[in-house]
């Protein structure tokens with residue numbers, strides 16, 4: 001009888017995970033480990049660490065109830081060597097398995113390390129494909145082969161055809177593949193989003209909160225209040241709450257931002273999907289049912305399904321196709337430090353204070369806040385992509401490198417030179433003003449382009465265009481702003497550069513802002 005040790009990582013909390021599929025309660029052991037190395041390779045938000053530890057403990061308890069023997073190493077257990085490889089070696093000494101079975105990890109650094117696990121343990125290590133994703137790494141590579149451009153839209157159409165989601169034979173339901181144009185409405189004055197879903201911490205979560213507060217309380221982010229779901233059942237309840245109360249308006253207000261309203265009509269299920277508590281295909285099918293039953297409009301349901309079936313699968317495909325070189329590119333040669341206020345929220349630019357403040361409180365921001373507020377500002381300022389990536393990976397509860405890196409390095413920072421997005425998403429304050437009410441509460445004037453009262457994003461935007469003229473002016477999708485820039489008188493260019501220089505000196509305390517980057 002082959003004795004198997006099945007090692008489950010913190011973002012593999014799915015009963016259907018490949019490494020558990022053929023597990024036998026009376027024959028196999030299951031290993032799960034809380035390790036310092038994973039909690040600190042970037043300074044993760046305490047809420048994120050607590051979410052994963054509590055979800056891991058609940059998952060282990062469920063497996064035990066099903067009769068499995070789970071060897072669960074807690075962070076403060078005596079002898080915990082605090083990293084994956086040495087904990088696996090120790091577990092092999094305890095259990096003496098004939099083989100180890102794991103599922104491929106979500107991050108390149110773990111994948112690379114995993115290649116050495118068999119030798120370290122002295123038993124074969126079978127690495128199984130993570131088939132919780134709807135597009136395998138091999139399928140994505142085949143899709144990408146021979147294409148000049150890897151555009152999400154075409155990948156997404158392919159995935160719609162493959163899954164049959166929102167399809168009418170071989171045509172998209174409603175006649176259009178993508179209803180993004182209808183997903184940019186502003187929130188009417190006086191309209192408030194339904195309350196966010198919250199779960200009360202049970203004893204297991206409270207134990208974890210005490211542990212995490214003690215060990216990682218110095219990391220950026222508020223540990224409490226903690227209201228994440230930590231079981232598959234509660235994650236499903238959170239998703240059902242979204243379907244019942246927010247999905248119908250999700251499409252309309254998907255890109256909107258509102259003062260002191262962090263989650264709006266968003267589902268806030270990405271931490272659950274990425275840790276394995278929710279299944280992506282099931283979520284898409286449930287949303288489709290809401291459309292078919294007439295309870296949610298097509299622009300909302302298509303928008304939701306596109307995020308999961310299209311974007312989420314696409315960025316993962318890009319990650320595995322392009323790593324490890326992908327992380328090293330720096331198309332715009334950006335080399336400034338991340339401003340320290342990203343780790344405090346202490347800034348007089350209201351849009352940034354709002355986005356960073358809620359990130360600190362919740363370990364969550366929605367996609368436009370990430371892309372067009374914190375991301376756009378870092379892009380305009382010329383922050384080194386690695387600094388920005390580390391921040392996103394640390395502060396968001398849903399961030400694992402497979403999803404974080406392409407989004408930040410590619411989409412936000414354009415550091416990949418256009419693999420992911422055909423142009424940088426640079427925007428002035430005008431965009432932020434159009435998409436929400438942050439500017440109404442700001443000490444800067446979004447209507448002014450120059451001078452001390454002017455919205456800094458306005459002159460930083462043109463300064464970015466000037467600084468990157470050599471790299472971007474030939475991009476056909478940038479033709480419009482460069483046509484405008486060419487009409488600027490030399491004096492106007494000089495004033496913008498001077499405003500930007502003064503701003504950079506103010507936030508860094510030195511003119512270049514590059515020392516530590």
Ligand code: DLZ
Nearest residue numbers: 009010011033034035038039105106107
């Ligand atoms: C993010 C994270 C943290 C904070 N802690 C753990 C842990 O203690 N044990 C564990 O198995 N996984 C943890 N994770 C998730 C891993 O970092 C994740 O599985 C890898 O990044 C591979 O995707």
Ligand code: SF4
Nearest residue numbers: 349351429439442455
């Ligand atoms: Fe942000 Fe500028 Fe608007 Fe202030 S005025 S909230 S800095 S975009």
